[in-house]
Amino acid sequence: AQKITQTQPGMFVQEKEAVTLDCTYDTSDPSYGLFWYKQPSSGEMIFLIYQGSYDQQNATEGRYSLNFQKARKSANLVISASQLGDSAMYFCAIPPPTGANNLFFGTGTRLTVIP
Amino acid sequence: SQTIHQWPATLVQPVGSPLSLECTVEGTSNPNLYWYRQAAGRGLQLLFYSVGIGQISSEVPQNLSASRPQDRQFILSSKKLLLSDSGFYLCACGRVTGELFFGEGSRLTVL
Numbered sequence: 376a377q378k379i380t381q382t383q384p385g386m387f388v389q390e391k392e393a394v395t396l397d398c399t400y401d402t403s404d405p406s407y408g409l410f411w412y413k414q415p416s417s418g419e420m421i422f423l424i425y426q427g428s429y430d431q432q433n434a435t436e437g438r439y440s441l442n443f444q445k446a447r448k449s450a451n452l453v454i455s456a457s458q459l460g461d462s463a464m465y466f467c468a469i470p471p472p473t474g475a476n477n478l479f480f481g482t483g484t485r486l487t488v489i490p
Numbered sequence: 491s492q493t494i495h496q497w498p499a500t501l502v503q504p505v506g507s508p509l510s511l512e513c514t515v516e517g518t519s520n521p522n523l524y525w526y527r528q529a530a531g532r533g534l535q536l537l538f539y540s541v542g543i544g545q546i547s548s549e550v551p552q553n554l555s556a557s558r559p560q561d562r563q564f565i566l567s568s569k570k571l572l573l574s575d576s577g578f579y580l581c582a583c584g585r586v587t588g589e590l591f592f593g594e595g596s597r598l599t600v601l
Contacts, residue, residue, distance in 0.1 A: 408588050410588075410589055410590075417594075418578055418580075418594065418595040418597070419592060419593075419594050419595060420534075420580060420582075420590075420592035421592075422589045422590070422591070425587070425588065425589060466533060466534070470588070477522075477524050477536050477539050477584070477590070478536075478589075478590055479536070480533045480534040481533055482532065482533040483532075483533055
């Protein structure tokens with residue numbers, strides 16, 4: 376069964392600083408992907424970044440990057456140069472080993488950027 | 491590009507009343523569609539998914555049901571709402587790249 380753990384219910388970061396949001400996972404699938412989503416206060420879920428388990432390099436997308444450590448089963452999201460608009464809930468997600476490509480989500484981390 | 495429309499955006503219903511939340515997708519054909527629920531301050535829970543017209547899979551037994559009458563329409567229903575049905579309901583569409591694309595959500599409050 377899939378398991379996603381986000382141990383930080385809340386995080387604070389100073390504007391323009393970098394922050395790391397933790398995510399550990401467990402899966403029986405030999406090949407998998409990891410997804411990060413942002414949910415601002417308005418509620419919509421915004422896809423941020425994807426990491427494939429066999430990708431040779433850590434994924435990057437603008438100010439977002441993944442610190443992927445496969446042996447430790449962790450896929451931490453790093454946000455560089457934080458902006459006030461980064462304040463939101465952040466969810467890590469993984470697909471089940473079988474099924475119609477749905478995602479299993481962690482409980483999320485609420486990030487607050489301090490001016 | 492894909493867009494997902496959900497309505498109503500906000501709904502306040504008494505216990506025991508019926509429910510119908512609608513989701514329509516534009517910009518794609520034969521998508522995989524999903525209903526998720528998010529309780530206040532919690533993560534997302536998959537309720538139903540559909541790989542085609544009339545094909546519904548339920549992930550969590552409950553008093554909710556889903557239907558897919560058309561290729562790009564996905565409906566979440568209930569005959570009698572419970573207090574525990576309150577939450578934020580998100581419709582999503584699977585993309586070929588693997589991620590899910592979400593609608594704006596429908597916030598349901600059951601009183």
